Amino acid sequence: MTTQPQGPEPGGPANRLVIGLAQVNCTVGDIAGNLARIRAARAEAAGFGADLLMFSELFISGYPPEDLVLKPAFQEACRAACEEIAAETADGGPAILVGLPWGKDKDCYNAYALLANGRIEAMRFKVDLPNYGVFDEKRVFKPGLMPGPIVFKGVRIGIPICEDIWGPDPVECIAETGGEILLVPNGSPYWRGKTDERLSIAAARVVESGLPLVYLNQFGGQDELVFDGASFALNADCSLAVQLPAFASMVAKTVWERGANGFVCVEGPKFKIAEDDEADYAACVLGLRDYVEKNGFPGVVMGLSGGIDSALCAAIAVDALGASRVHCLMLPYRYTSSESLADAEACARALGVRYDILPIAPAMEGFEKILDPIFKGTSPGVTEENIQSRIRGTALMSVSNKFGSMLVTTGNKSEMSVGYATIYGDMNGGFNPIKDLYKMEVFRLAALRNRWKPEGAQGPDGEVIPRNIIVKPPSAELRENQKDQDSLPPYELLDAILEGLVEKEMRVSELVALGHDVETVKKVERLLYLAEYKRRQSAPGVKVTKKNFGRDRRYPIVNRFRDSGSVAPTAGAGAPVGQERGEG
Known part of the structure; x- marks a missing residue:
């Protein structure tokens, strides 16, 4: 199996690491502002004696940077910022793990860099580039090689980046090549129920690898997406070691000590997070x-x-x-x-x-x-x-x-x-x-x-x-x-039908089998398709469901398809409607 090269090993392995978690709000394109946020968080982490301070995915550029990363000038500015902040780690303060787009040989990678001793010590590139829902990273990034661990203070640290833990292979590679702890930077946007989904995925990787895992997520709003933070850490036995707050900024102290069975988190905050x-x-x-x-x-x-x-x-x-x-x-x-x-x-x-x-x-x-x-x-x-x-x-x-x-x-x-x-x-x-x-x-x-x-x-x-x-x-x-409701079904019924059509892509026949009137379902489906041209011109807005209009659900405006189900199509179902309220 081909892997990326390891960073230099400076000496014997440490038995205790203080890892700071910077759940901090960055801004896409504000490279100078994001550098200032890195400096402020690093000063705070130095105050509690951090050895290492980690930031979320692509923090220097902000996430998601979308087609900004195709601009050579933007790539160069991010690299210069990374080198600038790396030089500052010569002061003996906390080392930094931070993400940025990294241009190399006319390609661009979703990168995560270890900054220590005044330089860029090691770097990993994201392997699994998501290309579904709100994500289209294959459009702008090239996938990296399988990620072997990097070495910091003698500790072999695995750096799977966000989507890299949603499948087993990158973490398996890290475990097979001697990884001792997984530090996972994320840009995971909020939608209802996402917290349980993240915990389930992280726990699966912990069980498979036998390694503890830190899941550091982005915090803040970016266009339609909201990143809730809610970062956490799991010990190797899958017990919850750390839980950061949701929808809040924080630089958290976590303390990890080597025991007979590897690293265990012995200190870290546990907040109750908002749900539903x-x-x-x-x-x-x-x-x-x-x-x-x-x-x-x-x-x-x-x-x-x-x-x-x-x-x-x-x-x-x-x-x-x-x-x-x-x-x-x-x-x-x-x-x-x-x-x-x-x-x-x-x-x-x-x-x-x-x-x-x-x-x-x-x-x-x-x-x-x-x-x-x-x-x-x-x-x-x-x-x-x-x-x-x-x-x-x-x-x-x-x-x-x-x-x-x-x-x-x-x-x-x-x-x-x-x-x-x-x-x-x-x-x-x-x-x-x-x-x-x-x-x-x-x-x-x-x-x-x-x-x-x-x-x-x-x-x-x-x-x-x-x-x-x-x-x-x-x-x-x-x-x-x-x-x-002169023009629409009662909202209790309308919302149930819409959730079936939009979030679940259900057939008309499936909704009818649940007890909905066939003509009502067909009318709602027809209105849903006819209104696409309006939605295409609507203002952006906060995503809270798994499938929002815009980044998630991308339907054609010109669209003659109607799901006839087991009933003949309603007369004129494909014809344009002049009204803009109620029926159109």
Whole structure:
């Protein structure tokens, strides 16, 4: 078996190692800033006597750098930064393990380097490049050779990089070539249930190799992806030795001592981590916060309609940024109920945000006058409903444009699935924190936020989303007495069908076998396909499910396929639909 060469062996093996784990937020492309974060973490690790400090996958460049790594200038800047920080390890402080893209012979590798004694002592290249879901590393990286261990203070350390532990071969190679401990840098994005999945994979590698394992994960938001951290370590008997917090930055001290059966972790923190709905909410907060902060926006602006989606987005925004950086606008028209006006104001007051009311009637009347020569003699309908939404979208974008705040988009996954949204209207905006939450999940998280908030959230305690917003029937309020379920199945049914079609790629017949009405399933499937062109133009948003729209699910816009199941296709199922809400 061909392996990469080992690093130099400086002397007899150490019997005790203090390993610092830098679960620290990096930024893609901010090479100077990431170097500063390395220096700060190293100073902290020196304070607790670390021998070695490890960082997450591709920390110097930020992860995922995508096609940035194809630029020779970017590769060169990352290499220069690595050499600069390597030179600083001549001071006798902690050695560093850090990731970067490494250009070599016109190829680029996902690399992890040992920096010690003032130089780059050893380097490993990622072997198994993921090419599924949100990952497309084969597009930009070349796979490395099987990774034999590197040697640090006489200890033979295995460095499988992220995906390298999702199959057995790289770790088997390390074990067969004398590895004593596995240090695994990761860029593993959050989705619901991911923690158990990671633990299961890590435990399998520990059982197979008989080696203890440190799983250091990235922390922070990057575009649609949220990296939750939640780093951990397992002893060789698979007992949990270390658990770092989720959705938080930390430089942790771990102490490893050599015993009769190899290295054992004798000291390290153990935090309780958020799970399920709490983890989803924390991911939405972190994703929005980092998107705003890393792109340099002073704050956010958003429409507050008195409905559940905008109320939850407002709460997330305040928790992420603080009330002073959130500006909410109510844009009423003749169909806006007094109940919605009262609910929006109560929500804004509970959150402590700036709240303004801008009636859109003058603009609506202006559009009616402009369009009258062409629309004369036609009956008002969905077009006029969508004009209202587009006026609101234009007004909100104007405030964003004038003051520099980013416009938050507030549509949920149920609506985006079936096209119950207006393109260039309520779909306007820069980022959507609830884009990957189905409607019933929105209701759950709103109720959750009224009794709990994540650690470090900047919003107030207690009820911030008035109860009436949670219990009243949802409505777009674009016509008299309108309710969402005039056009859509009840959300309990809609979400179940959508989860089957989107997350599980189920057949129509399978959903019908579960008890769903065949015509309802076929209608939802049809709307799902027809709305692809809208989703392609929608704002990015936080990924919380295993299959989000965008990076995970990539469907063609021109698509005549319909799953007819055991029933003849509905007449006109492949035809375009003119409506943009409800049926199209």
